[in-house]
Amino acid sequence: GAVVSQHPSWVICKSGTSVKIECRSLDFQATTMFWYRQFPKQSLMLMATSNEGSKATYEQGVEKDKFLINHASLTLSTLTVTSAHPEDSSFYICSAPRDNTGELFFGEGSRLTVL
């Protein structure tokens, strides 16, 4: 079964509302989690690195106030898309390194559609 779970798997919201996406590591602790965004037919773009107990590290060009990340525990990171607009519609994926084996586990992804 999946070791990294994302919720919700899909969400539709109205423009101007905020949407929260959760990423959970189910059977291991993750001090670090990564959030990606995928545009249609394009590769994944790393948005930010979520660090437990500290501020997230955002990649260049990603709006911190737009995409709020909270990593409150060793098994949960949340991505909140604030005041969502249609251009925020995308597929958002999180991942977490399990241990020093070098394998990253990915969540199932969350498809956001902003009307």
Add this chain to the structure above:
Amino acid sequence: AQKITQTQPGMFVQEKEAVTLDCTYDTSDQSYGLFWYKQPSSGEMIFLIYQGSYDEQNATEGRYSLNFQKARKSANLVISASQLGDSAMYFCAMVNRGGSEKLVFGKGTKLTVNP
């Protein structure tokens, strides 16, 4: 800076035949890891195979093998005996082992397996 290049936007292969998906990388680090992921239409990222920069033998996982040529900085994925279910996007990725577990992805290759 790390960079992954996948030069094949799309590939076609007949069922039961083998196919090679190209991946070249660029890094100044001595310690790194290379991954291949499969992304079906559902969007989920499925880990396929991993190769460490110090691994002497090419990684193999069932029908997947990684042709690792360190001097040429290439890490091609070979899929043997293609199946219809192999039709998907395939992403090559690299992680710097000396720092954070942040993955850098290529743009992906869309593989279509024909019956």
